[in-house]
Amino acid sequence: MRSPRITHDCPSTSLVSYWIGRGLLTLLGWKVEGEVPTGTNFVVIAAPHTSNWDFPIGLAAAYLLRLRVNWIGKHTLFRWPYGGFMRWLGGIGVDRSNPAGIAEQMAQQLKNADRMVLAITPDGTRGRREYWKSGFYRIALAAKVPIFCGALDYRTKTVRIGLSFLPSGDISADMAQIRAFYADVSGANPDNHTPIRLSEELESDPTGQIQAS
Template identity: 45%
Template structure:
């Protein structure tokens, strides 16, 4: 395995993280939970019902002292903003040539000693009845656990919940994850996926 290290954050990236941390704290948010070791896992960012989720999440990661990563379209990593995107934790995903994002992220896990990949399974801040299952496939193929990410607007507390290893039984694993989220209040509760029946079905067939 060829281990790679992240590009150190530049001045602009440090200023943005500091600004988000200050904003997060001024709004009365606090961080809960601990960062599991080793720092190699998929962070499930749900429910994702508002653009505010991302801003508060940046403050949360700064508060917890972690450098989480996220996927982005490869065209966003060109000059002039490419360097900044990488310094903020962005990982380019190139869908040209038939490569899917699952295989690309599994390869990233294989190249890194530390990699905390954040994925919003709802894929949108709007109302949805399905979760995209790429986060689960990545965890299974990379042989890494999933960590439940929480942004609880009821308590103004954000953090990392329990670590859950994928077993290959998609329904059973999703039940464990949703059980954690049932006590978490999103900004717009009516937009959040709450029922196991909303996220299984075709996904179960894909795992067999």
């Protein structure tokens, strides 16, 4: 396990949170590989998302890395009596009836923040879908902040931090990098893996040649 020394410029958690995260990961037999990239504002991809266990394991990994993350949840999760606790965990309640409005709102928050890390699960649900939701990409592109990738590999019980890049606007090229990073990652329920592609890619590829891991 890594030491509690902070190795990044992003918003950080307390030592108490570090030890909570370390204890949970040790208890469950998980490890963390990689370093948080240099910088202050990011969009983090957390994938694949196929189990309820993804949230506590991912949050514990963030605590171990001394990284405070914000995440988006349905506004109903933030009602009494759990709302305060959800916000303490970094949650931001949104009304998902207007996805485009959410992306614009979160991009503006990232632009205005001195230090903010926004974690998003682009699968959108624990079940299989036809493609990832593109909100993470649109937010990072509009806010002009990097995307960095976090993978939960249940096959090796490893939370992997790796690929980091500034989105170029060339969706297919950028998604090709992401697909390569997640190529050998196995979620808790592999049958529920959502193909790593965006609907925007499919629209520009009517022959269906885009492959997903």
